[in-house]
Amino acid sequence: MYNLEKLSTLLGGKIKGDKVQEITGLAPFFQAKEGEVTFAAEDKFLAKLNETKATVLVVPKLKEYLPNKIYIVVEKNPRELMPILLKFFKKEILFPTKAIEDSAVIGKNVKIAPNVYIGHNAIIGNDVTIYPNVFIGQDVVVGEGSILYPNSVIREFCVLGKNCILQPGAVIGSDGFGYTKVDGNNIKIEQIGRVILENDVEIGANTTIDRGAIGDTIIKKYTKIDNLVQLGHNVVVGENCFIISQVGIAGSTQVGDNCTLAGQTGVAGHIKIGDNVILGAKSGITGNIASNQVLSGNPPVNVKEHLKIKASLKKLPELIKKIKKLEKIK
Amino acid sequence: MYNLEKLSTLLGGKIKGDKVQEITGLAPFFQAKEGEVTFAAEDKFLAKLNETKATVLVVPKLKEYLPNKIYIVVEKNPRELMPILLKFFKKEILFPTKAIEDSAVIGKNVKIAPNVYIGHNAIIGNDVTIYPNVFIGQDVVVGEGSILYPNSVIREFCVLGKNCILQPGAVIGSDGFGYTKVDGNNIKIEQIGRVILENDVEIGANTTIDRGAIGDTIIKKYTKIDNLVQLGHNVVVGENCFIISQVGIAGSTQVGDNCTLAGQTGVAGHIKIGDNVILGAKSGITGNIASNQVLSGNPPVNVKEHLKIKASLKKLPELIKKIKKLEKIK
Amino acid sequence: MYNLEKLSTLLGGKIKGDKVQEITGLAPFFQAKEGEVTFAAEDKFLAKLNETKATVLVVPKLKEYLPNKIYIVVEKNPRELMPILLKFFKKEILFPTKAIEDSAVIGKNVKIAPNVYIGHNAIIGNDVTIYPNVFIGQDVVVGEGSILYPNSVIREFCVLGKNCILQPGAVIGSDGFGYTKVDGNNIKIEQIGRVILENDVEIGANTTIDRGAIGDTIIKKYTKIDNLVQLGHNVVVGENCFIISQVGIAGSTQVGDNCTLAGQTGVAGHIKIGDNVILGAKSGITGNIASNQVLSGNPPVNVKEHLKIKASLKKLPELIKKIKKLEKIK
Structure with missing residues (x-):
């Protein structure tokens, strides 16, 4: 209080x-x-x-x-x-004092490898598997049946549902990228929200998911996220999505259910992507996207149209010559 | 059996x-x-x-x-x-029980730092150097003279040749991104293949290389991979290649020998790139590429042509005006 | 000597x-x-x-x-x-022998979690906070008040100023990507420089910063770097910059003060970017950029011009048809 x-x-x-x-x-x-x-x-x-x-x-x-x-x-x-x-x-952070803190609550049949850290008041559900060099912060909840591969990190207060998987090196709950200028210098804004992974979410190797600034970053059930993906603070990704490798989604953007964002796509902050949206690889998204579309490109257009644009691009230098010629004729 | x-x-x-x-x-x-x-x-x-x-x-x-x-x-x-x-x-995984498992076979002059995990039946060659917080999974083979920098991860069954180097945080053998829909939900397909690094391969910091779904992901000898690169399941990269930072190669794609893929290039899955191919930075590759070419762009074209296209792009808004004018004249 | x-x-x-x-x-x-x-x-x-x-x-x-x-x-x-x-x-590297080496100099009020490695002759300033699975290499200096989140890595000889923050999995001082061909094979060139972070620098989760080949990679004071960013060897980033997620900057490039590089931008090596430059998301930079500009695109153009080009791109297939028609008329 x-x-x-x-x-x-x-x-x-x-x-x-x-x-x-x-x-x-x-x-x-x-x-x-x-x-x-x-x-x-x-x-x-x-x-x-x-x-x-x-x-x-x-x-x-x-x-x-x-x-x-x-x-x-x-x-x-x-x-x-x-x-x-x-x-x-900002809540007070209790610093690690021993590998598995006395206040941590460990369920039944939990497998804990050597060199694991489990923080103060963390709650580990039944049948969770924790590989070496995993960090589980203070007050973290890990749902039953989850698997945490080596060197994955869950920072303080974050919550994982049941049957979640973190591939090696995945980071859950890094600080969001929030700063303010004071006397011309970049000064950090504390990031006090959490990351919530619902049930059956998988996070790829070395993927990073920032905690909310205020409020939470949320990944809904059955969504699968590939390697080296970046999700900014307060992003919400719906159910049953695929977020493919090296996608970046900036802060506070919302993605609906059943979406696929193909590799290296970038999505700006504070926008909404509807349900059942497929975005082709390397797309650049800067505005809202309505549901039930297959788009690609930067700017994103219907995927067939995008193929035409790509084909047209090859002819662009030739076009310029043709227009010059036409201008001379007129 | x-x-x-x-x-x-x-x-x-x-x-x-x-x-x-x-x-x-x-x-x-x-x-x-x-x-x-x-x-x-x-x-x-x-x-x-x-x-x-x-x-x-x-x-x-x-x-x-x-x-x-x-x-x-x-x-x-x-x-x-x-x-x-x-x-x-899928083979049964033996869970870690102690930092260096009794069944691990350690060669001569192996340097093992504190906080290292070496898994069941792992084989570590002579003169290998292993820094803190490295994870070496079950049945992994690390060839002689290899250097594993801090917090790098080699998951179960993967094989490193001689004189390989893993920079910090590199992940070898994360699960490939394979799912199937069951009752509308994304359900994981087990990934039971391996990653094979041949001799003299170097892997950059926080780069991720997925294990094969069935069969292996293979990086051939003398190939050097930069930081934050993603290689999907069953990718094969030939000998003496350079894969520059933030490149992503999707599953089952094959890259020939002596290729250079410049930074942030993305390559789709299930395609073949020949030998002696150079792809410019940020290229987007969705189809096969024949040997002995220098290409760039999305779509990829001859690198000189790509420079022309980029220059032409700047004139594009002007072109549209010109064409409108021409249409009025006709 | x-x-x-x-x-x-x-x-x-x-x-x-x-x-x-x-x-x-x-x-x-x-x-x-x-x-x-x-x-x-x-x-x-x-x-x-x-x-x-x-x-x-x-x-x-x-x-x-x-x-x-x-x-x-x-x-x-x-x-x-x-x-x-x-x-x-290349200086001789002293291999880790125990979790906190006897020769390390630890300041006052330093918080050191379990499973931390602190190398030979490292100097840790007052009030530094070090989370589990952090690696601090030989001769590293960590300035007072810095926070090293779990699984971050600082390799040998690197220097962090006061009040620096490393988010989880950040890698400071990985080897730069330097090779030479010997008998047709890629042979490693030792990377003997350092990374210097000045005061009040923050590095995002799983971001990688390569050490200099010779000389140093330098990030100046108050610069904030987001997650999954790659900085090559001998890059210099000025004061008070923002480098957003998934940006890659190739070796020896210099970025001035007060710059913002938005997400997924790629910058080639050996170029200079002035002060007060803003580069839009996904930009591709291959030449020098003068100070005081807001650019976007690949090639980079004034941001308003870039919006026009993107809008024009959608009309490109239509343009080609129009020109064909005009050519028939002439």
Whole structure:
């Protein structure tokens, strides 16, 4: 539990509302639950203050204040205060003291190899297999039947469902790439969210999945991710997807169910890809993609159209000559 | 040794042939040796049944059966039975019990750092150097003079030749990306092949090389692979190649000798690249490439042509205007 | 200290100069300091012999010899002798003998988890945090307040400034990709340089940064590097840059201050990118880039122009038809 007045003072804000109460945590605007605090900086949030379930809202001065909410009214843009907010809500990390911490809860028939680290209060389900040099951080949950291959890493607070597989070197819960400029220098914004892998998710060798900044990065059930893939903070990938090797998906992007993203495709941040979408290899995606499409290229177009564009490209130098000729004729 | 009748029953098949015998293993159609089983699903295999040396063939009902072979005739498409086949032939994995297993065979002048794991029946040649946090799986062979840098991983059954080098975090033998749909869900197909590195092969930091599904992924002698490269299952790379950083090669593709694939190039699966081929950075390869060529681009063209295309691209918006103008004139 | 005559004999050269003296090391032409040896093979170096501060120069036969230098005059192209030079100057590596070597110097309030390796003569500053399975090589310096997440690797001789962060699996100091052909085979060139991270640098999960061949790979203060990035040998990245996920920068390229390279961008070797440059995602950079630009694409163009080109690409197959039509009309 966190203290409201302490937070308000830290933010240089004033509390406005019926009662002062304890806060249970920090959450993104639309995911927040009762008892949590969120912040609204841009108009798109300020216009929808009734749509968040958060109890406490960090906001700039407003014309009117909805009842049934508590406000911390701040002078600065609330977004600029995010580093302070995140630092305030970051949970204390208990540093490793021994290979398998006494507070870790280990299920039945768990196989633990030499040189494994299992963190404070971690919960390892039944029939989990853990190979050498695996790191399992504090409060991590590993669902039953999961297999963690050598040198894979699950950082603090992340959650793996049942029957998940981490190939060697996979990293779950690295910090998202979040910085802010202070006096011209890049200063880190704490990343306090988690990574959630649902049941039957497999993660490829040396793939990296960043934890959420606030809130969680989520990979839904039966989705399979190949080697050397990068998923940014707060990415959500739906069920039964294939994310092929060397794909990169930037922060906060959402991918629907049953999608296939072929190798080396790059997807920008904060966009939505629908269900049943197939993206060809090396595609470059910078805008939303509706469901039920097979696209390829950069920009992405229908896959048949993409083949035509590729064929046309070969003729491009010749075209320029032809046009010059035509211009002379006219 | 595996039991023929047991396998046939498991596949719901009927045995047709002269004699019932023990099977030594499962292998791809053209690589199979006497005593092994293979399967033929598509016409391209069914038309060439005399070209496999496998003793046992899993096939659909045929018009005629060549003599000197044993058949397991199945109702379903043999390819759909692959998950069952692979599970049947997957060798039992002995889980780690201590840092250096008693059954491991360690050569002379081997340097083993702290926190190293060497698996059951692994064979480490003379003068091998093994840095901390290296994982060497069961039955792995490491040829003499090889250097394994920290946190590199060699999973079970893989083989390294003499004087191989693994840079830190390299992963040899991760599972290939193979799944099948069952009731709409992505279900894993066991990957039971190996990775073979011939002599004098070097693998870059955090590069990942998947084991074969059936059969092996092979990197031939003197080939050097840079950091963060991905090689899919059953890829074969010839001798004396350079595979530059962040290249991805999809499953079953074959690269000839003396090739250079420049950075961030992507190569589709199941294609053949000849000898002495140079592919420029960021190339996208989706079809076979004949020997002795310098290509670049997506689609790949002669490297000089590619420079022209790139220059032409800059003029493309202008071209469209010109054509509009010409159309008005006509 | 290295012996001049021994080196000259090894190179098959003849010493020319006033006095014979001890050499302190090998360095690149323009970075060399007094007492060091460098080599000049190409005209661009041979024409500027007065611009290196090196005391000893490995050169082919010259028409005239500047005074105040010592020369090792060789028969072969000096560049071909580089493998011998590098082997000669490579420092002896002390192999790990125990988890934390006795000669390592550990500061105050350093947190060291289980399964960590700290090498011979390594220096760990105050308040450093080291998670499990981290490898810190011989003579490495880790500046105060740095955090090394699990399974990160710092190879021998590399230096981290204050408040650096390595995300899990990051590799600092892997060998650069340097080979030479001997009898048609790829033979390794030793990589004897270092990686230097200045203060407040963060390196993403499973990112790889190669050590310099000769001289150093340098990342300047406050620069933040995302996951799965590859930096080749002798790359220099300026202050306060953002290098986003899956970017690759080839050897010896220099990036200025305050640059942002967006995801999956590839940069060729031996080029210069100015200050305040922003490169859009998936850009392909093969030539120098002047300061203060926002570019995108392959080839890179002004970002607005790139959007036009991408839009035009969609019309390309149609254009070809139009031109055919126009040609018939003429």
